Amino acid sequence: MVALIAIAIVGLRLAFPLPEENFSELTHRQGADWAGPLGATIQNALDRNPGLDGVRPLGNGRAAFAARAILAREATSSIDAQYYIWQDDVTGLMLLDxxxxxxxxxVRVRLLVDDNxxxxxDNLLAELDALPSASVRIFNPFTLRNPKLLSYVFDFSRLNRRMHNKSMTVDGVATIVGGRNIGDIYFDYGTGTHYLDVDAIAIGPIVEEVSQSFDAYWNSASSYDADLxxxxxxxxxxxxxxDAARQTAAGAGYQKAIQENELADRIAAHDLKFEWSEVTLFVDDPAKGLGEVKxxxxxxxxxxxxxxxxxxSLDLVSAYFIPGERGADVLRSLAESGVKVRVLTNSLDATDVMPVHAAYMRYRDDLLNSGVELLELRALRQEHRDRSLPEILAGSASGLHAKVFGSDRERVFIGSYNLDPRSARLNTEMGLMIESPTxxxxxxxxxxxxxxxxxxELDDNGEIIWLQVEQDGTVTVHTNDPETNGFQRALTVVVRWLPVEWML
Known part of the structure; x- marks a missing residue:
């Protein structure tokens, strides 16, 4: 049986190889376009703040969607975008259009997407790629397109590494970097399920750094022309x-968000408002996608x-939190030295990846004993008490997705990086470190x-409890993970002992 499996894997690898060449040609960023409406407005702002970067956090999902749409409409020379997930839903279709x-x-459009x-x-990306001014490349492609996930069977070590970066740079003068992928759930409109997320629009010298990083990924050994x-x-x-998506109720709401967003008016009035500071790009070498980085x-x-x-103080917000032994040691050491360390992650009820939460649970007691404060986000919607096994495994779709870290109320990191082994060792990541007390x-x-x-917290007997504090000061004490049942909790115990933390 082992021999047959090995032969099958080798046969599939030979039948579905990667192309010998990644792309037809190297291409690079264009120079900043200061003559367009966006460039002219930003140039005025930069002249008033020489040498500094301007940043506007985008915490509201509709504003984050509108900012991307408006920047795309204002573009006159180039758009460079790279994303881990691009969904074929209302916002995904609208932004792709x-x-x-x-x-x-x-406008020269370059779109780099992770194949996962x-x-x-596939068909819509091929349509975009066919346009004379547009190019699409795929990072770490699945050579077997259907059924796509079967590629993991014969090429797991490569496909287990993904490009988790998220950025969109327009005319070489403005960029959006952060935690949001492209899809309805990331832009939180309406009463349905959605994520809490954060990214930022930035201008100034940092844009050139993001553009250089995009070029490195675009021309990397893991990127392939989509038409291959x-x-x-x-x-x-x-x-x-x-157009059909725009006619839906949700689409109308996003259209309204674009119309009501002040960004377009500020661009027209040459009056964009930013927080001015020094910003540093943190980004992995794209060779990490092949496991070739020290x-x-x-x-x-x-x-x-x-x-x-x-x-x-150290404030950490991470949708997925598995500190590992080294990370736990860092947090314990800081807390024991008197630094106020706080971590916000998803509760078991709110997480959308239960195995990650199960792995995090291994570290809770030791972190609490050292003085680290742990906060777990409540789910944003009421869950049904009776859920199927696939629903339990998938978890909630209404939780935290942001990755934001603050230090001493002076500096903050906004990016794609989760505090887990996958972000540390497997996925490529990026983010902005911003010197901003505000x-x-x-x-x-x-x-x-x-x-x-x-x-x-830990009670007097050393057992974990969850304190639920309402706005009126009412406190409810939970002795088990709130809003969960015994089967869910038992499942985390089983998963916790599986040797899979390294890939979570």
Missing amino acids: ELRAAAERG GISGL FLEPPLKQSLQAMA SGDLIVEQLIEFANTSQI IAASLAEQLNKPEFSYRV
């Missing part, structure tokens, strides 16, 4: 599908240094609000 429209008016996150988009894998488009359907050169080392320089203090104040999370 904004790229199409920009390309059709002559573009389910259902995607069939030619059967018909021109992107615009029609996007441990000391990974972004995790920069973030550990970021944490270790904290003297007063933004860092805002993060700290958000964590001071008790009503959105459970405070995790």
Whole structure:
């Protein structure tokens, strides 16, 4: 049986190899376009703040969607975008169509997507790629397109590494970097399920750094021209599908968000408002996608240094939190030295990846004993008490997705990096480290609000309890993970002992 499996794996690898060449040509970023409406406005702002970067956090999902749409519409020369997930839902179709429209008016569009996150988009991406001014490349492609996930059977070590970066840079003068992928759940509109997430729009010298990083990924050994894998488009359907999406109730809401967003008016009035500071790009070498980067050169080392320089406080917001032994040691050491360390992650009820939460549970007691404060986000919607096994495994779709870290109320990191082994060792990541007391203090104040999370503590017997504090001061004490049942909790115990933490 083992021999047959080995032969099958080798046979599949030979039948579905990677192409000998990644792409037809190297291409690079264009120079900043200061003549367009966006460039002219930003130039005025930069002249008033020489040498500094301007940053606007985007915490509201609708504003984050509108910012991307407006920047795409204002583009006159180039759009460079890279994303881990791009969904074929309302916002995904609308934003993909904004790229199409920009390309059709002559803007050079380069779109780099991770193949793990573009389910259902092959035909539409092929349509975009076919436009003269647009190019699509795929990072770590699945050579077997259908059934796609079967590629893991014969190429797991490569496909287990993904490009988790998220950025969109327009005309070489403005960029959006952060935790959001492209899809409805990341732009939190309406009463349905959605994530809490954060990214930021930035201008200034940092844009050139992001553009250089994009070029490195675009021309990397893990990136391939889309037409090497995607069939030619059967018909021109992107615009029609996007128009249909705009006609839905959700689409109308996003259209309204674009119309009401102040960004377009500020651009027209040459009056954009930013927080001015020094900003540093933290980004992995794209060779990490092939496992070819030395441990000391990974972004995790920069973030550990970021944490270790904290003297007063360290606030960590991470959707997925598995500190590992080294990370736990760093947090324990800081807390025991008097630094106020707080971590906000998802509760078991709120998480969308139960195995990650199960692995995190192994570290809770030791962190609490050392003085680290743990907060677990409440689910944003009421869960049904009776859920199927797949639903339990999938978890909630209404939880935390942000990755934001603040130090000493002086500096803040906004990016794609989760505090887990996958971000540290397997996925490529990026983010902005911003020297801004205003933004860092805002993060700290958000964590001071008790009503959105459970405070995790140890009782007098050393047992974990969850304190639920309401706005009126009412406190409810939970002795088990709130809003969960015995089967869910038992499942985490089983998963906790599986040897899979390294890949979570």
